[in-house]
Amino acid sequence: MNPIGTIHEQPIANRINWVFDLAQRYSVEFCSPEAFLARERYLALHPTAIAVMKCMDGRINIPVATNTPPGIIQPFRNLGGMFDMGWPHLGEVLAQYVQRMVKNGRRILILITYHFSRGDIHRGCSGFGCDTSAAIAHTRQIQSQMEAIFGIAHDSVYPLICGFETDEDALLLHSPDGRILDLSGDISVNELSAELALRFNDMPREMRSDLLPLLAGNLSHISGLRQERRALTVEHREWMICLGRGFDFLHTPNLALIIGPYSPNLSDPIRKAAAIIESNMAEGRVPDDGFLLLASVPYDEIGVDRARAVMKSHFLSKFAAEVIEREFPTLAGKMIRHTAVLDWNSRRIEALSEPD
DSSP: OOOGGGGGGSOHHHHHHHHHHHHHHHHHHHHSHHHHHHHHHHHHHOOOEEEEEEESBTTOOHHHHTTOOTTSEEEEEEGGGOOOTTSHHHHHHHHHHHHHHHHTTOOEEEEEEEEEOSSOGGGSOGGGTTOHHHHHHHHHHHHHHHHHHHOSSOSSEEEEEEEEETTTTEEEEEOTTSOEEETTSSOOHHHHHHHHHHHOTTSOHHHHHHHHHHHHHHHHHHHHHHHHTOOOOOSOOOOEEEEESOOTTOOSTTSEEEEOTTOSOTHHHHHHHHHHHHHHHHTTSSOSSOEEEEEEEEESSTTHHHHHHHHHHHHHHHHHHHHHHHHOHHHHTTEEEEEEEEETTTTEEEEEOOOO
16 A cells, blocks of 8 residues: 555545555554553553543654553543533543443543644644643633533542653643643653652652653654654645544544544534635545545444434534535535444444445
């Protein structure tokens, strides 16, 4: 298949085939004995459950940026990393996740992220109009909401505000006293434990211990990128709109706009994503021969749970298509729809035929 660096330039049929091939390879690797044992060993050593609230921007890949085995970090994605714990579906999904982890005796660390670029403000978060101050203010609102739901003592659930600098994939941890631990700065692995204890003394010791591998992995990742001297992706080149959950296999920057099914007003992020796709085509950043609308819903068990996922995925696909057809009629003529469910245990994506 074509190299990742040139996939944006391929005909739409080639791009779609590449995406599904990528998903299949990700599932095969996820299910391999080595990957399974790596996850089991990691969880045995670091039992704290870790979730991340993040933007739909494809550059924000926390497992890759922290050298964490796939399947350890639970992602929640939405436009701009915008969430509200009052949203019925989000509140239900997150509360169920927390309760399931607590029943298994695990604490939960939730990274509430925003992202920005030091090199160019226009490489920042388009969801907030590249206004990093507004993005940080929003993460503080989410943190306050979580504390209202899960408690301010942070003994079981710790909501941690975390910046992500996309030029170097560097994490920035916001401590309760207002200071920032910037991993792109002059700090060594040996200093991390003491810095965490000093800046986050309200965080349970076990949780700080389980956060350390992510930070050490991020330092290693940053070092590797600096040696590579990678070219920075300045422009949006997305040609996919992904709606739902289960898109962890999409590791390529500026490939897809991922919208979580959490907001009661899904039309807004769909409109914004469609506008970006239309602009990408108009400016020649991607071919104008088509774009992919991919809906996916995960399931844990066969039977009722899978049947519900099938129905929900078809609903999301139809809903998004109707928004695009109504508000972007020219773009809608170039839309190619694929609907799927995802076996969460194997991360295997299963294509669905359209209902009669």
